[in-house]
Amino acid sequence: MSQENMTTSDPETTNTESDQLIDTDPGRGGLDESSGRGSVTSANTVIEARNVNVWYNDDQALNDIDMRIPKKQVTAMIGPSGCGKSTFLRCINRMNDLVDAARIEGELLFNGKNVYDSDVDPVALRRRIGMVFQHPNPFPKSIYDNVAYGLRLQGKTDNMDQRVEDALKSAALWDEVKDRLDESGTDLSGGQQQRLCIARAIAPDPEVLLMDEPASALDPVATSQVEDLIADLAEEYTVVIVTHNMQQAARISDKTAVFLTGGELVEFDDTQKIFENPESQRVEDYITGKFG
Amino acid sequence: MARLAYQERLENLREDVLYMGEIVGERLRKGLDALEQKDARLAEEVIEGDGEINRMYLDLEQDCIDLLALQQPVAGDLRFIAASFKIITDLERIADLATNLGGYAMEAEKDVFPDVDIQRLGETTLDMLEQSMNAYSSEDAEHCHDIADSDDDLDAMCEAASELVVRDLLESDPLDEDTNAESVMREVSRLLLTIRDIERVGDHTVNIAARTLYMIENNDELLY
Numbered sequence: 001m002s003q004e005n006m007t008t009s010d011p012e013t014t015n016t017e018s019d020q021l022i023d024t025d026p027g028r029g030g031l032d033e034s035s036g037r038g039s040v041t042s043a044n045t046v047i048e049a050r051n052v053n054v055w056y057n058d059d060q061a062l063n064d065i066d067m068r069i070p071k072k073q074v075t076a077m078i079g080p081s082g083c084g085k086s087t088f089l090r091c092i093n094r095m096n097d098l099v100d101a102a103r104i105e106g107e108l109l110f111n112g113k114n115v116y117d118s119d120v121d122p123v124a125l126r127r128r129i130g131m132v133f134q135h136p137n138p139f140p141k142s143i144y145d146n147v148a149y150g151l152r153l154q155g156k157t158d159n160m161d162q163r164v165e166d167a168l169k170s171a172a173l174w175d176e177v178k179d180r181l182d183e184s185g186t187d188l189s190g191g192q193q194q195r196l197c198i199a200r201a202i203a204p205d206p207e208v209l210l211m212d213e214p215a216s217a218l219d220p221v222a223t224s225q226v227e228d229l230i231a232d233l234a235e236e237y238t239v240v241i242v243t244h245n246m247q248q249a250a251r252i253s254d255k256t257a258v259f260l261t262g263g264e265l266v267e268f269d270d271t272q273k274i275f276e277n278p279e280s281q282r283v284e285d286y287i288t289g290k291f292g
Numbered sequence: 293m294a295r296l297a298y299q300e301r302l303e304n305l306r307e308d309v310l311y312m313g314e315i316v317g318e319r320l321r322k323g324l325d326a327l328e329q330k331d332a333r334l335a336e337e338v339i340e341g342d343g344e345i346n347r348m349y350l351d352l353e354q355d356c357i358d359l360l361a362l363q364q365p366v367a368g369d370l371r372f373i374a375a376s377f378k379i380i381t382d383l384e385r386i387a388d389l390a391t392n393l394g395g396y397a398m399e400a401e402k403d404v405f406p407d408v409d410i411q412r413l414g415e416t417t418l419d420m421l422e423q424s425m426n427a428y429s430s431e432d433a434e435h436c437h438d439i440a441d442s443d444d445d446l447d448a449m450c451e452a453a454s455e456l457v458v459r460d461l462l463e464s465d466p467l468d469e470d471t472n473a474e475s476v477m478r479e480v481s482r483l484l485l486t487i488r489d490i491e492r493v494g495d496h497t498v499n500i501a502a503r504t505l506y507m508i509e510n511n512d513e514l515l516y
Contacts, residue, residue, distance in 0.1 A: 247364050275366040277510035284367045289295035 046071040046208060046238045047092055052106035054087055054263070056099070061087045062263040065106070069255075074230060074239045076249035076271065079259035080286070085242045087263070089210050092240065093129035094122045110208070127154060130201035134213040136193030138185030138200075143168075143177050146185040146196055150204045163203060170236070171199035172229045191222020195229060202237065209233060211241040215248065227252050246287055250275045258283045298363050302372065305355055306429075309376050309383075312348050313425035316383045316390070317418060319345065320493065323393030324414035327486065330400050338394035345387040352380045368507075375507035379428065382496040382503075386421065389489045389496075396482050407460065408453045410486055416446050417493040424500040433508045439501040440514050443494045450491040457483055 047069040054062040062084045069075050077085040087096065094115060096102045107114050115125055127150075138146050147164045156163065164181075168174040173195040177188070185196050194214060201209060211230070215223040230252050233239055243249050249256055250271060257268040260282055267274060267283045278284050285291045319338050326335035356377040359365060365373055393414075420442050427435035461480060502514035 246366070250364075250366065276370060278367055287366045288369045289298065 042068070044070045046111060047240070048107075048109040048112075049088070049091075050107040050109070052088070052091065052104065052108055054084070054091060054096070054105075055103045057101045060263055061102075062091070065263075065265045067257060067265060067268055069238065069240060071238050072234060072236070073254040074234045074241065074252055075255040075257065076253035077240070077242045077257045077259060078244070078246055078249050078287075080261060080291070081244075083259040083261055084263035085257075085259045086212055088259070089212055089240060089242050092208070092210055093126050093131060094120075095126075095131065097122055127204050128206050129208040129210060130204070130206040131210045131212070132194070132197050132201050132214045135217050136190060136197050138188070138193050138196050140184060140186055142182045143185050143188070143196060144181040147199050147203050150200060154204055156204070167199040167203035168196075170202055170233070171195045172225065172232070173199055189222070191218050191225055194218060194222065194226055198226075198229065198233075202233070206237065208238045208240065211239065213243055214241065216244060223248075246275075258286065260286060295363075301355075301359060301363070302365075302369060305352070305359065305373070305376055308348075308352055308355070309380060310425060310429055312345070312352065312380060312383050313421070313428075315348070316345060316387045317421050317425075319387050319390040320393075320414070320418055320421065323390035323397070324411060324418070326394055326397035327400065327414075328411055330397060332398050335394035335397035339391050339398075342387055342391045345384060349380050349384040353377065356380075371507045371510060375428075375503040378503045379500050382499045386493050386496045389493050392489050393486065396486050399482055400479070408456055408483060408487070410453075410483075410490070413446065413449055413453065413487065413490045416442065416449065417490055417497065420446070420494055420497040421500075424497045424504065427501055428504045428507070431504075431508045433505055433511070436501040436505040436508075436514060440498050443498045446494040447491060450487050450494075453487050454484060457487075 045068040047067075049065045049067040052062055052065040053060065065088060077089065079085050090096045091104060091108055092110070092115070096104070104116065108116060110125070110129065113120070139149060141149070144164055147167050148160055151157070151160060151163055165174060165178075168177060173192060176192060177183075177196075185193065188196060194217075198209075198214075214230075215226045218226060227248065230239055230241065234254075241249075241253065253271045255268065256271040256274040258266050258274065258278075258280075260266045267278055267280045269279070274283065275287065278287065282291075319341055322334055323338045325331065326338060356373050359373050363369075420439055423435055423442070424439050426432065427439065457480060498514065502512075505511050505514050
């Protein structure tokens with residue numbers, strides 16, 4: 001993804017959390033640590049989009065998105081297919097960097113630091129902003145190694161057993177797998193695999209968890225378990241979830257963002273407000289099924 | 293327009309609630325007529341008809357529960373169903389009060405205090421019921437506030453009527469030697485209960501208006 005017109009963050013203020021996005025490992029390019037500065041956003045905001053526009057070649061996928069995602073809450077993004085909600089999610093931890101045709105303008109701040117600044121290391125960013133995908137994708141390794149993998153990459157090899165156990169407990173999977181940690185992660189049920197992927201994502205202790213339809217491939221029981229888990233995770237992490245299931249968004253989120261066709265963020269408010277009395281008639285029509 | 297079957301069920305619910313409102317209005321009218329004419333047959337008709345209203349209420353309650361459980365309504369649809377769910381309870385209670393009027397009509401022997409204009413009070417509540425159901429039907433928020441204002445007038449009229457009964461009772465000395473004291477006291481009690489029940493009908497029409505205002509504007513200012 002190319003970054004045109006990405007503005008530079010305010011150099012007058014510092015933010016120690018954003019410093020951790022700067023890759024100081026000479027083996028990965030050794031970016032300038034002193035440039036790890038960023039504007040300070042409101043205390044409750046962890047991610048802020050400012051006039052974010054995204055194109056895939058000539059097709060605009062996101063249109064002037066302004067949004068503040070609050071810390072340690074669940075923010076759901078809903079909207080019809082092709083509305084740009086997944087694109088926005090993937091912009092947050094620069095997953096769209098992998099798409100050559102994608103181009104972004106505007107600012108996307110994580111703790112006040114623009115994640116598209118040239119000194120931000122995407123790998124370091126993704127350690128702080130983990131991601132869980134629609135289909136569970138455990139590595140063909142043991143349950144233990146699936147969780148330990150990210151920790152080893154970070155060089156966090158001390159107290160590994162405890163770290164793995166903690167992550168599996170946080171993902172509400174420990175009791176089901178504690179006696180078979182050396183079995184393959186791919187032998188677990190779909191719901192267990194997804195919780196294993198969540199354990200893998202939270203093991204490096206990120207601040208934000210991005211979830212792209214994490215329960216859409218699961219049966220109702222496994223979906224309930226993942227939904228319960230999301231509520232628990234929000235006590236420690238900021239969770240941003242894309243879902244096609246509006247009832248799921250209503251059940252589990254604190255805030256809801258409604259994207260509609262053309263990559264437009266039409267309304268962003270408390271979930272209760274969105275589902276009981278939305279401001280926009282277009283949102284009302286969409287969530288009540290009159291849209292289209 | 294998507295979810296056509298769902299939209300049709302919502303429309304059916306609206307029509308059924310309006311129909312229940314019409315039937316309840318008819319029962320209230322008959323209850324008042326029975327009182328005025330001391331018509332035992334008409335009073336009996338109102339009392340016996342209450343079972344039909346109760347069944348109608350239970351059917352509509354089930355329709356609301358089904359819509360909530362099966363369609364997961366949100367936003368305006370959710371408020372419409374929630375409001376309808378409450379409104380049918382108020383309609384059912386108005387029908388119960390109409391039944392009370394029928395019962396009073398059957399017990400009535402004479403007008404002990406003809407100065408108390410029960411029919412005027414009753415007509416006011418009938419008008420309020422019609423207006424509240426019109427507001428629900430046409431989603432008219434302004435009308436909802438008018439009904440709340442009308443109830444203030446009705447309360448004042450009912451209070452004045454009750455005072456009139458008490459004052460006349462004290463001043464006219466109906467308990468003289470030629471009068472059957474027990475019969476008079478029964479009639480006075482019946483009259484005061486009639487005034488109280490009519491006042492309660494007014495309260496229920498305000499509830500309907502309040503739920504309608506919530507349905508239209510997510511505005512709870514008329515609720516209590």
